[in-house]
Amino acid sequence: xxxxxxxxxxxxxxxxxxxxxxxxxxxxxxxxxxxxxxxxxxxxxxxxxxxxxxxxxxxxxxxxxxxxxxxxxxxxxxxxxxxxxxxxxxxxxxxxxxxxxxxxxxxxxxxxxxxxxxxxxxxxxxxxxxxxxxxxxxxxxxxxxxxxxxxxxxxxxxxxxxxxxxxxxxxxxxxxxxxxxxxxxxxxxxxxxxxxxxxxxxxxxxxxxxxxxxxxxxxxxxxxxxxxxxxxxxxxxxxxxxxxxxxxxxxxxxxxxxxxxxxxxxxxxxxxxxxxxxxxxxxxxxxxxxxxxxxxxxxxxxxxxxxxxxxxxxxxxxxxxxxxxxxxxxxxxxxxxxxxxxxxxxxxxxxxxxxxxxxxxxxxxxxxxxxxxxxxxxxxxxxxxxxxxxxxxxxxxxxxxxxxxxxxxxxxxxxxxxxxxxxxxxxxxxxxxxxxxxxxxxxxxxxxxxxxxxxxxxxxx
Numbered sequence: 001x002x003x004x005x006x007x008x009x010x011x012x013x014x015x016x017x018x019x020x021x022x023x024x025x026x027x028x029x030x031x032x033x034x035x036x037x038x039x040x041x042x043x044x045x046x047x048x049x050x051x052x053x054x055x056x057x058x059x060x061x062x063x064x065x066x067x068x069x070x071x072x073x074x075x076x077x078x079x080x081x082x083x084x085x086x087x088x089x090x091x092x093x094x095x096x097x098x099x100x101x102x103x104x105x106x107x108x109x110x111x112x113x114x115x116x117x118x119x120x121x122x123x124x125x126x127x128x129x130x131x132x133x134x135x136x137x138x139x140x141x142x143x144x145x146x147x148x149x150x151x152x153x154x155x156x157x158x159x160x161x162x163x164x165x166x167x168x169x170x171x172x173x174x175x176x177x178x179x180x181x182x183x184x185x186x187x188x189x190x191x192x193x194x195x196x197x198x199x200x201x202x203x204x205x206x207x208x209x210x211x212x213x214x215x216x217x218x219x220x221x222x223x224x225x226x227x228x229x230x231x232x233x234x235x236x237x238x239x240x241x242x243x244x245x246x247x248x249x250x251x252x253x254x255x256x257x258x259x260x261x262x263x264x265x266x267x268x269x270x271x272x273x274x275x276x277x278x279x280x281x282x283x284x285x286x287x288x289x290x291x292x293x294x295x296x297x298x299x300x301x302x303x304x305x306x307x308x309x310x311x312x313x314x315x316x317x318x319x320x321x322x323x324x325x326x327x328x329x330x331x332x333x334x335x336x337x338x339x340x341x342x343x344x345x346x347x348x349x350x351x352x353x354x355x356x357x358x359x360x361x362x363x364x365x366x367x368x369x370x371x372x373x374x375x376x377x378x379x380x381x382x383x384x385x386x387x388x389x390x391x392x393x394x395x396x397x398x399x400x401x402x403x404x405x406x407x408x409x410x411x412x413x414x415x416x417x418x419x420x421x422x423x424x425x426x427x428x429x430x431x432x433x434x435x436x437x438x439x440x441x442x443x444x445x446x447x448x449x450x451x452x453x454x455x456x457x458x459x460x461x
Contacts, residue, residue: 027057036069044074044282048081055081064093067102073278076105079114088117096122097142097254100129104139129248137225138218140258141239141248146178148205150188155201177235179246180209186244189213215240218247223262226255227352266350269428295433302437306331309441313448319457322390326398327444329384333377334405334443335436341366341413342435346428349421356418363414370410374403397447397454404450405443412438 021027034042043066046054055078058066063082067075067090079087079102091099091114103111103126111130115123125143132138146164148157161178178196180189189209199208215238216225229237229250236249265275274291276283283291310317310327317324345362348354354362381402385395413435417427452458 021054021057024057024059024062027054027062031062031065039066040070040074040279043070043078044279051077052081058082058086058090060089060093063090067091068094068098071279072098072101072105073282075102080106080110084113084117088114092118092122095142096125096129096144097140097251100126100139103130104134132218135222136218137216137220137222137237137250138239138247140222140254141218141250142236142254143248145236145246145249147181147185147246148178150180150182150204150206150209152205153201154196154199154203154205154208157196157205161196177249179213179238179249180205181246184243185246187213187215187238187240187246190238213238216250217241222250222258223350224352225250226258226262227350229255230259231352262350266346266428269426299433299437302434303440306441306444309444309448313444316448316451316458320394320451320455322388322394323397323447323451325388325390326381326385326401327447329381330398330401330405330447331436331440331443333402334409334439337370337373337406338409338413338435338439341410342417342427345414345417349417349427354418356422359415359418362418363411366410366414367407370407373410374406377406378403393455397451400454401443401447401450404446405439408442408446409435409439412442 021030031039043051043054058078063086067078070078075098079090082090091102103114106114115126118126129139129141129143146161148160152160157178177190177192179187180191181187189211190213191205191209195208214228214232214234216228218239218241225237225239229252234252236251237255238249239247241247268275268291273295276287276291278287345354378399381399382395385398390398416435420427
């Protein structure tokens with residue numbers, strides 16, 4: 001049996017395995033024992049035929065329970081495997097923001113059919129959420145919130161909240177706040193459930209509510225809004241339109257999901273790949289190819305100019321063969337330096353710590369750090385050149401080049417992410433492989449220009 005307070009599904013100690021799910025009772029027992037991770041793992045491993053059979057065992061209770069506890073990609077697959085009427089009943093029972101995320105991943109025809117089947121005010125609310133761009137905070141907001149006018153008493157407010165709760169029971173996550181609005185649903189303030197319960201029945205709501213709440217516009221980037229919620233330590237973040245009317249709230253749970261998703265996407269982009277949008281183990285080889293190949297081809301084309309640079313300076317390398325020994329070291333150093341900076345900057349920009357107006361401070365900080373790193377790496381290059389016995393002239397060339405490349409990589413990596421962000425281009429794409437590719441060819445040009453200035457053997461070439 002499941003121990004009190006222990007999610008045995010996380011440990012894999014399940015009385016019922018997914019392969020043994022052959023009745024609604026078995027499904028119910030499995031859901032009571034399996035944690036969300038275990039549910040996603042086992043259902044995600046089912047074949048299409050097995051998934052269809054499993055979905056047919058879900059009922060009005062177990063269906064919504066499963067949809068609300070697994071990742072959106074898998075929930076979409078389950079909805080797609082169910083008949084329309086069954087799926088619509090489940091969608092009615094889950095929270096509005098979660099239902100919207102599932103509907104957004106379905107085809108237009110399937111989505112419209114499901115919305116028609118859901119019908120009523122809930123379908124209209126879902127259509128309202130779905131009309132916002134997927135990257136906006138409004139696309140992730142929860143429209144079902146408690147609202148009360150500022151002109152009533154605490155006793156009247158309690159009764160109104162009970163009425164609203166009955167209307168959305170089973171599919172809303174309100175948190176601990178009640179929002180105070182005027183007759184036009186314009187946001188005025190908010191109050192805590194506890195404050196309402198403890199207030200004197202005749203006390204006016206206008207005296208209980210907190211004024212000037214933190215809010216965002218619906219088209220604000222979802223990650224930016226989620227970070228604001230965290231920064232202000234809020235239970236929820238109201239979303240209001242141009243007339244200050246309350247549209248919904250971004251909950252703490254939704255904000256955590258947004259931040260986690262964006263961190264994953266940024267990490268994938270920094271590796272030179274488009275985000276998978278599905279858990280890795282459920283990504284097919286074709287999907288992996290499709291997400292990776294575009295950037296690999298772009299990087300391949302960009303890297304081709306490195307060969308062009310080497311060919312342009314082939315006479316120099318023939319005159320001083322030792323110069324070729326250090327090419328991998330030099331371009332690797334530049335790429336590594338740039339990657340370190342862009343990785344730090346992209347994450348700082350994603351969390352709202354850095355903006356374009358901070359560029360002068362970024363440059364001052366990174367170039368100062370770059371000088372320190374350049375001096376250290378130049379000393380390491382002198383030692384390496386000495387161990388190879390290439391002579392003092394080449395040693396000076398290599399040490400000066402290492403220092404120059406480090407400073408150049410620091411400059412490029414500091415400037416590009418904020419500028420790209422300003423141009424509405426994801427700055428994560430310049431991290432990792434891209435910044436290394438940019439620095440490779442330019443680093444070689446720096447190398448041979450310094451060699452021309454320091455090596456008498458190259459005079460006249």
